[in-house]
Amino acid sequence: MSQLEYIIQQIINAVSLGSLYALVAVGLSIVFGVLKLTNFAHGDVMMVGAFTTVLLIGIGMPFAPAMLCGILASAVAGFLIERIAYRPIRNAPDVTRLLTSLAVTYILENLGILLFTSSPRNFPLPDILNTSWQLSGGAITFTNINVLTVALTFVSLIGLGWFITRTTIGLGMRAAAEDMQAAQLVGLNVNKVIIIAFIVASAYAGLAGVLWAAQAGVVQPQMGFTPLLKAFVAAIIGGFGSISGALLGGYMLGALEIFIVAFMPDVVVPYRDAIVFALLIAFLLFRPGGLMQPNREIKL
């Protein structure tokens, strides 16, 4: 295996992982943008989508419609979370909102454990998505689920780009993220903007949850925790609340993790997550607005 092939393989891995991080981080950033709230329940909304998909495949539904239903289930979950948990405390102090978001996380996870137990379940991926591609005589390999992940990430993010630049409600989301009061002053219905932001962000969480579980091969009630943490790091790197920042941060984090494992000495490799979180701390200390918003202060 040549050096070049090895590098190409790592780039493929980085893009595939980065896509997942970007999908989760974009959703987190949308919610943070309009509500200035770190939505810890975002990871659990992923779990809702993944479980719905697995259960529907289990009763014989094909993968594609099952995934669509999973995304829909996540969107509904996001809608309910906003209406029931977050809307009543929208103007409460930050600590109250943060604790509420943690409470929603625990409620959803424990609900998942009650319904499905905490032991992992197999994700029944159709054979076609497990098919792997071998290039250069097997030196470069990837599976169809990698291809699907990257393709769906690109398509859905292009869709999001259209939504936030071409539709009034999408523009309203960006406006409300910048200045909620000014958004009300031009006549935007802020409740509508916020609920739609939640639905969109949760649909992205659903898509990310299905793809994450499909790549991991398992679903379990606590599955949202790791992606949430990673997406949080990605969003901070990019600039929390900025959608393009979340995208950039997601791909940078994916690349960083893959390259640490691929190119660093073996003794460093076990410290991968430590390096990632050290980076998070460094950003919070020295560049809290992230790459895209160098001058902005953030509050968590």
Add this chain to the structure above:
Amino acid sequence: MATADPLLRVDNLEVNFGAVRALKGVSLDVREGEVIALVGANGAGKSTTLRSISGLARAKSGTVTFAGTVINKRTAPQIVRLGIAHSPEGRRLFGGLSVAENLRLGACTRSDPDGVARDTEKMFVLFPILRERWKQLAGTLSGGEQQQLALARALMAAPRLLLLDEPSLGVAPLLVRHIFDALAELKRQGMTMLLVEQNIALALELADRAYVLRTGKVALSGIASELRVDDRVAQAYLGAAE
């Protein structure tokens, strides 16, 4: 004119910020087609008056009546839909959005695309710089350009009453002239305006009538051209600290 109901009537308005009484019973009225100036020293309550009309500040007591409807319990978006647009202090543009996007949001309460397109063309006549800066982010514009965009964004709501807070603040002197020329043109077209302005000379030149606020109360009111030569206006400013 004297017998017709005013378009806007503010009656004995009181607003508190915590323990501070920002407005202590302000009353004023604006008739259709009039330009009214609201002048006074810093902290006299000018911006607070505008904010309680547009729904950003809540009155403790008193009423705001617009076109026969009591509006001081309504939300800001509802008040925009009733026909009041507010170009706020500090402009409050969406800096990460383009000029085009800011104007589009200014018209977000409207459902007449043809009318919106016509009004956009009007904005280009009134503020030609906006056409040049069309795709540029609002945050990258100069102070004067931002102020023009803020006025245009408010006008895009096709309001019956325009509230203007300090249109000359942070604007280069040459552009201040240009902005007040545009406001004079709007007045000529019949736009009703309630204008808060630090620059008394400019404000009284444009306005038909004026109210002088002092520490949350109307100290003086009258015909703008008469107030221009009234010593008591200057005294109201000097006495602001009390």
